[in-house]
Amino acid sequence: MAKNYYETLGVKKTDSDDVIKKAYKKLALKYHPDKASDDKAKKDCEEKFKSINEAYTTLSDKTKRQQYDMGGRQGFGGGRSGGFSGAQGFGGGQGFGGSDFADAFADFFGSGNSRRQSRENLDLYESVTIKFTEAAFGCEKEIPIRKNVPCSACGGSGAKDGKFDTCKNCDGQGRIQMQQRTPWGVINQAVTCDVCNGRGKIPKEKCYTCNGNGIENKKTTVKISIPKGIDDGQTLRISGAGNASKHGNTGDLLLEVHVKSHKVFTRDRFDIHMDLPITFSQAALGDKIKIPTLSDEDLKIKIVKGTESGAVLRLKGKGIPFLDDPFYKGDQFVKIIIKTPKKLSKAQMKLFQELSKLEK
Ligand SMILES: [Zn+2]
Ligand SMILES: [Zn+2]
Structure with a gap:
């Protein structure tokens, strides 16, 4: 069942970002697991802390909040009990797959944290080792990575000399109409043309460098600002820093952070x-x-x-x-x-x- 994020944070749907932020801070401080007196209280706090973070992750992000609001309003299946909870159907805010505290925390650290609908996995996984004090106070790191980027010879178009023909499959529209059976009836839906990948055109001749794929694998570096307070084993998600695909999508970079031990602490x-x-x-x-x-x-x-x-x-x-x-x-x-x-x-x-x- 979808949770009501507004209720979790004790705010109104019409409240501003500022009010939500303040409410979140107050609750995060109140239920911070470090403040718990014993193990049972700690567990309760962790649960609460997790749901507060989950709610805030959605409501603090303009796009996600919009999606979440939309989901709530449409209420497919006539309400929460019908099995098609709006929020879940739209993916609004169901971003948390992690079952333990550490996972939720890492997600909270991540910027954007977009779960892509695309089937291609473009996410990149890297790790970095930082000093104890760097973890405590935050730091900037340049991470060398190898990733797929748009081909430099054809600018990612895949076409030699930038020459194209109109796609015959979709008449240059890039999308084709399809009938789709859904739990709430048959609907007409425009889907991306799979011949031209939605571009409406296909290369006259393939680019030699990338063989028409439009992408090449390159060594590069990403500059990452690691937030203060991060702990050993947490993962940062850097939105859009992953691999590029020929469909023009980019994945995220998932950076696992290792923290060296300190000689005193x-x-x-x-x-x-x-x-x-x-x-x-x-x-x-x-x-x-x-x-x-x-x-x-x-x-x-x-x-x-x-x-x-x-x-x-x-x-x-x-x-x-x-x-x-x-x-x-x-x-x-x-x-x-x-x-x-x-x-x-x-x-x-x-x-x-x-x-x-x-x-x-
Ligand atoms: Zn190329
Ligand atoms: Zn097409």
Whole structure:
């Protein structure tokens, strides 16, 4: 059954993009899985977060919102229960195939995310490895790829010297009328002429370079802006950066992002964790210690008197930024590890022995 995206976001159909964006941000923040207190709450949040993102992906895209609205209004089959839900029939917003959180998230990152109706798969799959901090703060990358592009000799027309004859199959119209049986009756539908692929003309003589295909395989690079907050294993969809076909379509580039590990930090969604070794005396007496942060500037933190080994300090907002949301960032967690000295100098040995006497 189709979900009502407007209800999911708690907005009206007539609301502006701005209102929708604000509503989305509020909900995304409220139901962010990182805010959940336990595993069950986390699961609920993930579900909710996923549907919020799904709704927003559709409603924030002008074309998709239009399609979705259209689908809802037409309501084929007399309503939602009839099996032909408008929204589903039109493909308006059913873009989410992913069953887990990571998939939905990656889709959300992608620009456009258009599921093509064409049967030809023109999508390209590549991967890129970036640094931990590049993932945290976003980066630009040039990715070398090999892909099908319009033939440079004939400009993609497939015709030598650009000379064409009119297509006889469609009389140069590019489309032919066909009767189609559909669940709601027989309808006349114009379909693309498969002799000329909708162009209404066919080459007089084929282009030598591409053998009339109109495409050639070329090495090229794409510049990609990787959004901040991306995590290892997520996939970006770059609309229109895939292969070109002779029918004039282009696929998407699906870029899997791998993130290198960091020498100090480990990551858990938007939080970062580090171990901080301190000495016995620092733990007992307290101290101020400089620690690294993601943003390169060292931060001085206070170790209180009598700190236990394993104690965890939380530095709010020093973690990974969340999407393009300026008011949400993960936290930095610092785990205190008290180092037991392996080698003692004579002076240290003496002091420890004296200390030991006092502790008896
Ligand atoms: Zn050519
Ligand atoms: Zn034709």
